[in-house]
Amino acid sequence: MTTATDPEGGTFRPSMLIYDSRYRSATIQIVALIGFLLLIGWLVSNTVQNLADLGKSVGFGFLTEPAGYDINQRLLDYDSRDSHARASLMGLLNTLLVAVLGCIMATIVGVIVGVLRLSNNWLVARIMTVYVEMFRNVPVLLWIVFSMAILIETLPAPSAFRGDEPSASMLLGDSVALTNRGVYVPEPLFGRMDEEGHPLTWRQGLGDIHLFGEAWFRFDVSLELVVFLSTLIAGILVSRLIGQRADRIQNSTGVRPKTFWLRAAVIVVPSVIVLWLMGFYLGKPALRGFNFDGGTHLRNSFIALWLALSLYTAAFIAEIVRGGILAISKGQTEAAAALGIRPRRIMSLVILPQAMRVIIPPLISQYLNLTKNSSLAIAVGYMDLTGTLMGITLNQTGRELEAVMMTMLIYLAISLAISGAMNVYNNRVKLKER
């Protein structure tokens, strides 16, 4: 401590640690810290001792062993011979998928409902109130199970599509099938092949590149997607250049040249040409054997979880949005109206940009809630991180401590990443005080 340089001098006595206000707070903090460390130490040693009594050791070697189980929804290639680590990765990607899509849909629904709750239309405002109160006041697990039950019990089984007089039929020109095993939609494919895998036209896809060989985190990148996205981005950049040129002309001559069609063309035309050159077509699902084959299969478990999580969280976001809008002084609306701005543009140009400052911080915690609530996926058999690493892997290997700790750390990392990203965004939109 800095007793030697104290201006009042004097000798240091141990009793001063308690009775001297200069040292008292430091003493209390050190004592509290020691107590806290002792508590942690006791917990750790207790765990280690109990594990030793059971004859168990702590280790992560199980992650490299073959998982042995299959996962239905996998975003990367995976089979039952892959390692537990890769199985966990599949689960993590499923968690992220439902979290990201859930956050997007919850935001869209939440903002619309929040704005409509303030509508002058009595009926619309009341309907939105009923929606918010219904979803907000029932546990999300019940909504998830309920959505799943509705999907399973109301939609037809794939066998209903079979036969000469099927009791169910596909929608949108035989391209979408709603079944009680999920929704089958067309998938984008490149380069038509015949039965033996020979290309049918001179236009072919580019194939994939495989990254990281045989490692558990290997993944394939579709070259078609890369080419298409780069064309699209290049188109958007060119379109912006055209817009900037139009700005310059407007600034110097006062007349803005009409550029809308040109700007749309530089984005759309090259992309379409690239897609055509790569033999783009939509692969439609078709009934084969027990199930629909081809197309993208959105499983019931995913749809139920996604809908329930986003509608539930949207109810909270709606309240946050409503609060944010109400926080903006009514004078702002009146001033904008006095300038002759229409009500819808007042909302989008004047009110919402200011309300964002109030909305963003609580919105972050709603995103975190949605992400963490996605761990309820096991209720409908959606194979997320909790279903793979903390579910089947834990059960088959018996590594409770390791699996639970890893799962906690991963959720922690995801949550910190979300709040980090949202804080950056918040700093950009918050009021610049000078």
Add this chain to the structure above:
Amino acid sequence: MKKSVFLGALTVAGFVAGSASAATLDDVQARGSLKCGSNSGLTGFAAPDANGHWEGFDVAVCRAVAAAVLGDPEAVEFVPTTPKTRFTALASGEVDILVRNTTWTLTRDVDLKFTFTGVNYYDGQGFIVPKALGVSSAKELDGATVCIQTGTTTELNLADFFRTNNISYEPVPIETNAEAQQQYLAGACDTYTTDASGLAATRASFENPADHAILPEIISKEPLGPLVRHGDDEWADIVRWTLNALVAAEEFGITSTNIEELASGTDNPEINRILGTEGTMGEMLGLEADWAMKAIAAGGNYGEIFEKNIGESTPIGLARGLNAQWKDGGLQYAPPFR
């Protein structure tokens, strides 16, 4: 300074924490009831009846153990567990014994640190399909959607079966038997797979059991039996020999009806030893002399328990098959009581 205090405290804490692992028998007797981890509801094996009284083939093992240890087959507290929670419940001491259609595997025995005390049902994994599906063999299930209870060995057998036969499938993981039944009946999966005994039990609870068929393929060996924690061999011995006593009772013709009569003494020394009128076997196990007599009187011998709960006269209608006595060509074989 701070560090050494911390380490010292750690050592003290370590000593305090070290005094775990007591004798299960003493705990059970002091508590006056046996905590038995059971299925959360599988007709015939473990399910509460209309009055909330637990009944079933697995339940009978718990009742027999309670009768042997406490003298009262009703002194059992049933703790329903799911496939995922069962091992944690046993390892943490929440239950004293787990009798829940649990397959004896090397990993569970060695790595999860449990002791399997015998096999009360030799089972194998099968598939149930609606007859309307027109499938007669599991190998015709290419592309089928398969409902499966997650956290079980069946999950791994299923992956191996489809892999070795080079056919594809879509797994639908489900937490409990009841949910699986709901999804299967709604047609959300083409077939449901679990132990064949479980399938028979599940089918018995359907509205129209005759519309569903169990496919002939049995794709795995599933020896189901009671298990206890590693490290308490006395307790494991009690459970093991209670089960053996039930099996031996059937072999020697000891039934719940004639047990009183036989207990007064017979010419067969082995029966006398089982029923405790000769020898000191109860004492060796740390129990009363008539421990096995009480265990058998609780629900009858192995054959009686089988017939009453899952046998051919019940809606579940399972044949003895592999579970017949060794003399009748089955695998149920009790080591000698000597």
